[in-house]
Structure formats: C-alpha cells, structure tokens
Amino acid sequence: MVRRGVSVLVAGVLVASVGVGCSAGTESAPQANTTVTPSAAPAPSASASAPAIPAGTAPSDTFAVGVRQLKRNRDGERPLPITIWYPATGRAGGKPTNSARAAEGPFPVIMFSHGLSASPKDYQALLTRWAATGFVVAAPTFPHTSGSERPNVLDVLNQPADVSYALTEVLALGSRDGDPLRGRLATDRVAAAGHSAGGVTTIGLFTTGRDERLAAGIVFAGTALGVGTAFAGATAPQLFVHGEADEVVEYAAGKAVYDKVPWPKAMLSLPGGDHGRSLLGDSTSLRVVADTTIEFLRWTLYGDTDAKERIATAAARDDIATLDDHL
Template identity: 70%
Template sequence: MSRRRTPALIAAALLTLSLVGCSSDAARAPRSVPTAPPKATTPAPRVPAGHAPTKAFAVGVRQLTLNRGGDRPLPVTVWYPAGGTAGGPPERSAPAATGRFPVVMFSHGLGARPEDYQLLLSRWAAAGFVVAAPKFPHTGKGGDGNVLDVLNQPADVSYALTQVLTLDTRAGDPLRGRLDPDRVAAAGHSAGGVTTIGLFTAGRDDRLDAGVVFAGTALGVGTAFAGAAAPQLFVHGEADEVVDYAAGKAAYDAVPWPKAMLSLPKGDHGQALLADGKALRVVSDTTVEFLRWTLYGDAAAKRRLPAEATRGNLATLDDHL
C-alpha cells in the first residue's frame, strides 16, 4: 500500500469493503465454493518432498502486457532466477538460470505498484522462485482507487497465473522450460492480502499450494477457506495503523490448514516490506523458508523457519505448520 495514502482514507475504504461483503463481483469468481470451511486434510504441502536450491541466483526482471476480458489491463512484472553472479540488482531481460522453478503470484496494496516491493520480491527470486506481480487497473498507482474492485482481483490473479504458466511451453520465450506449474503460491500485501485470501476462499484457485498474507484481512472475501489444504503464512505488524492487527489475526484464526503467523510487535502497516533493514531481513528470510517448504517440499526449510522468524527478537511466531 502506498505510504502516500492517509491511513484514515484507506481504513474508510476497507470499512466500505466490509459492508458490501461478498458482492456480485465476488459471485463471479471462477470456482464454486462450499458454504463451510473444510477440515485440514494433510499435515504437509501437496508437493513431493524435495530440496530447494542451496545457492543464491542472480535476478532477472521482465514485463508482460496482459488484459483480462479486453477492459482490465494487467501489466505484470516478473522477477526470476537468472544466470550470472548473485548479489547485484535485478537485470532487465537477463538470461534465465537453468532449472525449473516454482511460481509465486504477488498482489500489491492500494495505490501501490509491483516495483514498490522489489526488495522483497527479488530476494524470493534469488532463492529460486519466479515471482509474477500484476498491477491492478483500479487499485494500482494511477488508478481511480476504487477499493471495491479488490473483489475482482482474485480472478485477475488467476488469469495472470494462467498466462504466466503458458510461457513455460511457448516457443522462443526466455522462460520456456523454466516454470513448474505444479508448484504455485499466492502472496499479497494489504488490499493485495485481501486478494490473496480471496484466492483461497470465494475465488479459490485450485492450482495454489500455499499463501502468504501481509497485513491482510478477510473483509469482502470471507473466511470460507476451500479446497485442498494449502499452508498459510500471515505476517502482520502489531502497530499496524491501517489494518488492525486483530483483523488480520481473526482471518488467520479461521484458516483450517497448516499455518503460522509472524507478528512484529513494533511493525506498522508495511514499512518492513518496503525499506531495507533488520525487519525486512527477518520477513524475507522467514517467507523464503516457508516457500521452500511449501513449494519445494524441503523439510529442512520448515525446521529452520522458527529460528529465522525469531532472529534478533524482532518478531514472534505462532507456529501450527
């Protein structure tokens, strides 16, 4: 979420969203949903057991031009593991690294852009994930700020995911043969966190194996978590001035699957995601280990996760994974 928007404006918009509940926009979600959340069916990720890459990758970045239905432009920024020396800034259109990599779909906050989150998302790419982040037509920077359009965004993400996965088989594409369509997660911040929860509730996308929700709430999309068990990691600042910590915790409590919540006692609405520092390192390292476990099936990453989460005493972890 853009730091330029006032907390009062965004809080009012989210309140409006809560009042409309699951509107007709949500009813047009791509999949049917049961009326009650299912019980957890598996204690571990759906992906086969395996090992995540042990080395860090250089990072490439590219843009895709998408449009859902002809009237919803969705430019997508893609960060991906690249060949070359790790540690530098993302290189535009760099050759992809050798291998097949899981995909993470990331949804930005109200008034924001995918590139606002580059510090975090490029770290995911360096760890061996392809990260695709659409800019939404109404809630992105330069849009009309219509927060109710968040209800359309789970379908936007599903559409963008389909288009991104086609790159794996497209002749001549730089990512041909580099994407693993059976290892997919969704993540998002603030309004993008609402979008992400929606992808596991009203707009359940059955291709998703895991979710990461930053400063999110279930307002408008509900907590009827549906489909196969998909582990969830919630990240929330206890001093969040926009989305109350209790609202995020309530959504987390409703998750019926393996889950954990990383809480930052001094964390606000999103500074730990946008600026480099100790808090970002804790958040990025914890989320990387979560994604290594859920998308690579790496049990060692799951064992490392609690130590990463509590390093430096900047955060606490409620762990039910």
C-alpha cells in the first residue's frame, strides 16, 4: 500500500468485505478474470517441515548485491514474475547489479510480499540491505494487487498460495544444473515477510495457508483480515513492525494480531511512524527497521544467538521506536 489515496480506499473495502467472508457485493467486486476463492497452499512434503535452526554465526561481511528476474506462472492463470536480490561478489555498496556473480553460500532465503498497488522495487531500499548482509530475498509481483489504480483487494486471499508456489520455484534453483544460484541457497532456512496487504499474505502463510518450510516471519503494518489468527504448525518466531500513526492499517489492528501469536515474538513500534514511508525511503526510521529486522533474521535463520541479543540494541537506536520483546 504505497499510494495513500488508493490505500485508504482499499483498506476500507478490506474491512468491509474480507472481514465478512469476501462478499462479492462490495465496492471492489472482483474483475471477471479473477477469483476470490482463497487458494490452499501447496502441501509441503514431509521433508519440508519447519526446521529447528542449529546454532551458528551469521556472516560479518557486507556483500555486493546482485539482482535477477524469474518468470513464473502458477497454474497457467496467475503470472508471478519474481525479483531476486542476492549476495554477490565484488565491492560492497552501490546499486544492485543485474545478474552479478553470486557470492559463495549457502544463504538463507526470505520471501517478501508487497502491498497493494506496489511492486517489489518499491521496497528495494530495505530488501537490498537484507541481501547485503547475507540473505537471498525473493519477491513475487502478484497478478491482481500490484501496480494498478484499483487493485482487486480480495485477491490477497490467493496470495499465500502464490508465495508457497514461488518459494518452491526459488528453492529449486539451488540444485538446478547451470543455475547461478546452484549451491548458494540454504533451502532449510526460510522466512516470510510482507508489508500491508503483503503482511496479510505473510500472516496467512502461518495460519490458513501454513507453509511448514517457513522458520520465521516479519509482518510490516499487517492485519489478519481474511486469514485469521489461528497460527498453526511448528514454532516460528515472529517480528511485527508497525507505526503508531499508521493512517491505513490502525496500529491497534496489528497489535491485536501480534497478541495472538503463540510463539516467540517481538513488536517494533514507531510512535511517529506512518503506514509505509519509513520502509520505502532512506531515513532514520528505515535504518532502525532495517537493523532490527536484520538481527532478527540472523538469529532465526543463521541460529546466531549473539544477533538475538543485539535486536533490542538495534531497536533502541536514535530513540524513535520501542520493542515489546518476547523472544
């Protein structure tokens, strides 16, 4: 939800429609070529259960960042181009380089879901910071909630299954002969993250569309409308990030979901934070959000216990956020 005017409209529709069972009689009724029936996430194989991450150490180096695109289509009806940022060889810093040579891995994988009327590129300032610290970040562009003036908000309910499909496709690159990411993916160390409607998508991956391959989650300005709070499956630590001055998804709505999480959890609250600008620009807020999420990911995906101890320190920097810590 990047464009405020559209965001406010669809957020209201989301409350009115998704919250009461996806009635097709709302202002944002689905277009003829889309469906609002929530898709079940593909059932992972028995070997894909949520892993217990052994203790380890995250990379201390900062990497250059490469970027590439995958063209994928789920069931032939849902085009899902996937942008992948990854640690690359070369000098750290600067802009991502197309098809740069991947650094020696393996690196954990993070699946990121964008907000309404947005695209993965809108979050590049945050996602490239994750990649530069040792993570492969894969972000699908959803077919009916991206880049349009009036996205089909109800299609958000199909997106957890989109992410599970995209995850399968990305992880397959790690063992594909000739692929630049062969041997670079830690396929047993995967997290999901998302902003706004992408936060709904991410919550859904731990509730109605539980993907047991996911070991952790990060929810930015999200709500559980349409996907519920019946968190299921193996323990998966969660980090919620929400601005207390959010003009689109009320802070109380995000906090209510956070309170229902039965696993280790923390909530980073920004008293002056709005719905998204702190995530999309190079700002003091972005630095705090980036550093806090990086330490959380180092702990949950690398098993770095020192990083866990640094989460609170990162959250306290510049005195612009508070952390409710139950990790």
